[in-house]
Amino acid sequence: MTETPPPFPPASPIPPFPSPGPPPATQAAGLQPVGAPAVAAPVWAAQVLDASKVYGTGEAQVRALDHVTVGFEHGRFTAIMGPSGSGKSTLMQCAAGLDRLTEGRAFIGDTEITRLSEKQLTLLRREQVGFVFQQFNLLPTLDARENITFPLDLAGRTPDPAWMEQVVQTVGLADRLHHKPSELSGGQQQRVAVARALVERPAIIFADEPTGNLDSQSSAEILRFMQRAVLDYGQTVVMVTHDPIAAAYASRILFLADGRIVDELLDPTRESILARMGNLGA
Numbered sequence: 001m002t003e004t005p006p007p008f009p010p011a012s013p014i015p016p017f018p019s020p021g022p023p024p025a026t027q028a029a030g031l032q033p034v035g036a037p038a039v040a041a042p043v044w045a046a047q048v049l050d051a052s053k054v055y056g057t058g059e060a061q062v063r064a065l066d067h068v069t070v071g072f073e074h075g076r077f078t079a080i081m082g083p084s085g086s087g088k089s090t091l092m093q094c095a096a097g098l099d100r101l102t103e104g105r106a107f108i109g110d111t112e113i114t115r116l117s118e119k120q121l122t123l124l125r126r127e128q129v130g131f132v133f134q135q136f137n138l139l140p141t142l143d144a145r146e147n148i149t150f151p152l153d154l155a156g157r158t159p160d161p162a163w164m165e166q167v168v169q170t171v172g173l174a175d176r177l178h179h180k181p182s183e184l185s186g187g188q189q190q191r192v193a194v195a196r197a198l199v200e201r202p203a204i205i206f207a208d209e210p211t212g213n214l215d216s217q218s219s220a221e222i223l224r225f226m227q228r229a230v231l232d233y234g235q236t237v238v239m240v241t242h243d244p245i246a247a248a249y250a251s252r253i254l255f256l257a258d259g260r261i262v263d264e265l266l267d268p269t270r271e272s273i274l275a276r277m278g279n280l281g282a
């Protein structure tokens with residue numbers, strides 16, 4: 001059913017960094033050059049190989065992803081940035097198994113999701129992938145606690161009580177657990193959504209503009225929480241954002257333009273992100 005992915009994705013289509021100093025882009029992007037020592041290979045929570053996504057046909061055809069090869073390491077907070085329409089959401093959706101590639105291969109862990117049936121994919125997503133979206137996607141009739149455990153309930157699993165307690169404490173929701181979404185602020189609703197993703201202990205969490213509907217203080221709380229999930233609990237997070245302030249919480253940023261990865265930044269700061277965006281004309 002599945003095939004173990006190659007230890008190293010093939011050579012990168014990424015052009016060299018604009019300034020001297022950083023490591024070669026093929027290494028920095030998590031794309032090992034041919035012949036690199038095997039011990040240096042990170043363990044990928046997810047990866048896409050030579051991935052393309054084409055929408056529409058004829059004159060209306062759009063190549064949203066254009067031969068992208070990239071891996072997302074376990075235990076890292078990666079941000080995907082780029083101008084509107086550059087393919088950020090498409091990359092996330094295809095890497096997460098929410099949408100199908102037109103060409104290329106996608107893996108979650110060792111499982112090639114491009115080979116799975118819809119049913120197998122749904123099961124794999126349920127067990128291994130967490131999602132946080134701009135719209136909080138909470139069920140209005142359930143209270144916060146029920147929303148957090150809903151995916152586990154659906155899968156017939158019981159939350160580990162100690163972990164549930166830790167997640168609820170960390171996300172600061174202990175006194176809001178019996179409130180319905182309509183009784184919570186936007187920031188609190190998104191905290192419920194992040195807790196819901198985290199309580200499943202997924203192999204990887206994908207977040208698409210998770211702070212897009214929040215004020216700056218609530219955004220900072222959510223981002224700090226996702227950062228803690230990575231640093232303290234070894235969670236893997238991949239976040240799509242157009243916001244340099246949000247992206248600065250990540251430890252790695254991939255920049256997309258016209259469906260390709262055109263640059264990468266490790267250990268970013270707001271200033272280095274803005275400078276890199278300037279270089280890219282974003």
Ligand code: ADP
Binds near residue numbers: 056064086089091
């Ligand atoms: P971003 O997230 O960077 O804004 P997207 O991944 O949403 O970019 O879109 C990349 C390109 O693909 C855009 O040109 C967009 O219009 C197009 N696109 C995205 N989804 C669809 C779709 N369902 N049908 C047709 N075109 C789409």
